Amino acid sequence: xxxxxxxxxxxxxxxxxxxxxxxxxxxxxxxxxxxxxxxxxxxxxxxxxxxxxxxxxxxxxxxxxxxxxxxxxxxxxxxxxxxxxxxxxxxxxxxxxxxxxxxxxxxxxxxxxxxxxxxxxxxxxxxxxxxxxxxxxxxxxxxxxxxxxxxxxxxxxxxxxxxxxxxxxxxxxxxxxxxxxxxxxxxxxxxxxxxxxxxxxxxxxxxxxxxxxxxxxxxxxxxxxxxxxxxxxxxxxxxxxxxxxxxxxxxxxxxxxxxxxxxxxxxxxxxxxxxxxxxxxxxx
Amino acid sequence: xxxxxxxxxxxxxxxxxxxxxxxxxxxxxxxxxxxxxxxxxxxxxxxxxxxxxxxxxxxxxxxxxxxxxxxxxxxxxxxxxxxxxxxxxxxxxxxxxxxxxx
Numbered sequence: 001x002x003x004x005x006x007x008x009x010x011x012x013x014x015x016x017x018x019x020x021x022x023x024x025x026x027x028x029x030x031x032x033x034x035x036x037x038x039x040x041x042x043x044x045x046x047x048x049x050x051x052x053x054x055x056x057x058x059x060x061x062x063x064x065x066x067x068x069x070x071x072x073x074x075x076x077x078x079x080x081x082x083x084x085x086x087x088x089x090x091x092x093x094x095x096x097x098x099x100x101x102x103x104x105x106x107x108x109x110x111x112x113x114x115x116x117x118x119x120x121x122x123x124x125x126x127x128x129x130x131x132x133x134x135x136x137x138x139x140x141x142x143x144x145x146x147x148x149x150x151x152x153x154x155x156x157x158x159x160x161x162x163x164x165x166x167x168x169x170x171x172x173x174x175x176x177x178x179x180x181x182x183x184x185x186x187x188x189x190x191x192x193x194x195x196x197x198x199x200x201x202x203x204x205x206x207x208x209x210x211x212x213x214x215x216x217x218x219x220x221x222x223x224x225x226x227x228x229x230x231x232x233x234x235x236x237x238x239x240x241x242x243x244x245x246x247x248x249x250x251x252x253x254x255x256x257x258x259x260x261x262x263x264x265x266x267x268x269x270x271x272x273x274x275x276x277x278x279x280x281x282x283x284x
Numbered sequence: 285x286x287x288x289x290x291x292x293x294x295x296x297x298x299x300x301x302x303x304x305x306x307x308x309x310x311x312x313x314x315x316x317x318x319x320x321x322x323x324x325x326x327x328x329x330x331x332x333x334x335x336x337x338x339x340x341x342x343x344x345x346x347x348x349x350x351x352x353x354x355x356x357x358x359x360x361x362x363x364x365x366x367x368x369x370x371x372x373x374x375x376x377x378x379x380x381x382x383x384x385x386x
Contacts, residue, residue, distance in 0.1 A: 220305035220318050227309060227316040234314070238298060241309040241316075245300045 004030050005038040006082060008147070009090035009139050012043025013082055021050040028174060029075040032132070032150035032184060032191035033082075046081050048074070057081070072154075072176025079151035083137050086149065087231040093139040094240050095232040100138045100148045101130035102192050106199035106276040107146055109138060111229040117206025117258075120159045123182065124261050126189030127166040128269040133192050137231070142243040144198035144251070150191050152181035162260065199279035200272070201226070201253040210259035214268075219245075222253035252279055285336065285359050290379040291371040292332035310370050317368055326361040330371045333380055336362060 002023045006013045015035075017026035026048055047058045055074045057066045059081050068074045087095045098111035099122040108130070112118040122135040134148025155163055156179055167173065168188035174181040184191050203217065203225050217225075223245050233239035252275065258264055265271070298309045306319040308327070319327055329339045340358050344351040365371045 218305060219302035220307050223300070223302055223307045224316050224318050227314075233311070239309065239311040239314065241298045241311070242300065245302060245307065249302070 002026070003038045003041060004035045005042055006030075006033060006035045007042075008034065008086060008149070009093045009095075011086050011089045013085055014038065014041040014043060014045045015048065015078065015082075016041060016045055017048040018050065022048040022055060025050075025055065025071050025074050025174070026078065028071070028181070028183060029078050029151060032152070034147065034150070044085050046078060048078065061085075068176075070176040071174040072181045073178050074176075075152055075174055075181040076154055076176060076179040079136075079149070079154075082151070083149060086137060086139070089235070090139065090232050091235045093141050094230060094236065094244060096138050096140060096226070097136070097229040097231050098138050099135045100133040100146065100196075101125040102133060102196040103130055103273045103276045105197055106279060107133060107138075107196035108200045108202060108272060108276060109140075109146070109198060110202050110204055111226055112204055113229065116204055117159075118204060119153050119155055120162050120206065121204050121256075123153055123155070123163045123166050123187055124264075125269070125272075126153070126184050127168075127187040130189075130269070130272075131192040132184040132189050133196065140198060140247070142246065144247055145195055146198050147195045148192070150184075152183045153187075154179045154181050156180075166261075198247065198251055199276045201248070201251055202256055202272075203254070204256045204258070206258060206260075208259055210257050210263070212259070212263045212265065213255070213257040214271075215255050217253040217255050219248050219253070221255075223248045285362065287337040287340070288335050290332055290335050290374040291330040291362060291366070292374055292378075293327070293330055294370050294372055297370050308370055310368060313369050315368050315370075317365075317370060322357050323361045323365070326358055327365065327371070330362075330365070332374060332378070335379075 002017050004015045015026055017023040044061045049056050055068045057077050066077050096111055098109050099118045100107050100109045119135040126132045134150055135153045137149040138146050140146035166187055169186045172183050172186035296311050300307045306324050308317045340355050343354045
């Protein structure tokens with residue numbers, strides 16, 4: 001039996017997995033996540049077993065039990081429970097539904113609802129040299145210090161074709177019926193090993209055949225979009241509204257519309273790196 | 285809409301000036317509204333003392349060239365603010381005009 005403790009924002013979650021395929025898939029799910037091995041369960045327990053070629057995930061705190069026969073789907077549901085519990089219980093930080101990558105100490109945060117192309121765009125960023133933090137949830141304090149829930153990047157079926165040519169180590173990909181899980185190493189990318197500083201907000205919108213557009217947003221437009229992706233507002237004083245608006249005022253905010261990676265300018269990753277660097281200068 | 289209705293701001297709402305533009309957050313239903321020029325004016329007038337008719341009259345006096353449009357705009361904004369829970373219609377006991385003579 002193996003146990004891993006995830007201790008973020010005052011929320012403790014223990015993943016418990018039996019030796020064999022359950023432990024192996026848990027290791028992949030947690031490989032980039034800030035967690036440590038432990039001998040005893042602390043906080044919420046997520047229990048993973050494997051029997052008769054089926055994984056079973058149990059979350060007793062929510063009376064939830066799932067049987068799954070594909071590793072990608074196990075990774076999706078296991079990490080989804082971790083996201084849920086963090087967003088449900090974190091009280092000292094703001095949890096945003098957002099992807100994030102970093103260049104040096106500075107983080108680019110990509111808030112977006114499901115379906116906006118957040119995870120696919122994260123793959124592109126990771127494959128273009130940005131350190132990977134998360135494709136789903138960031139935890140940021142009112143000073144802009146942030147960390148991400150570094151799960152394998154999760155791509156739904158319809159997004160697979162777009163990221164196929166970004167794969168360098170396809171043997172690391174964990175397929176599922178609902179979601180395919182991509183450890184960042186499958187893109188030859190690296191996961192960030194320490195917290196970063198918020199430096200740039202980018203609100204993406206993928207639309208088939210859309211032309212590339214990258215435009216600065218007003219603080220009000222960015223504030224509207226950011227609050228729509230704040231997932232633990234009810235746990236915070238004043239729903240975190242004033243703190244989020246202060247972050248917006250002090251951080252450059254852009255919208256990105258694109259119709260596929262082919263529509264992005266060839267120097268777009270360099271542009272983003274430059275934006276992150278100049279943001280640091282303006283904060284200094 | 286009854287133009288004699290009075291509205292007041294929902295007290296829990298939070299307002300932020302974002303570089304000259306106003307954002308309004310309602311923690312009760314976790315909605316954020318971007319108040320543009322007309323809606324910011326109507327929001328300010330929803331202080332419990334003004335009926336909808338008074339708001340329309342006040343704004344028509346300030347912007348006489350747009351008098352016809354103003355009535356439609358005020359009603360539309362009141363409906364939007366009310367639907368998002370950031371203003372509340374006052375009861376007959378709360379509204380000043382109803383209190384007179386009571």
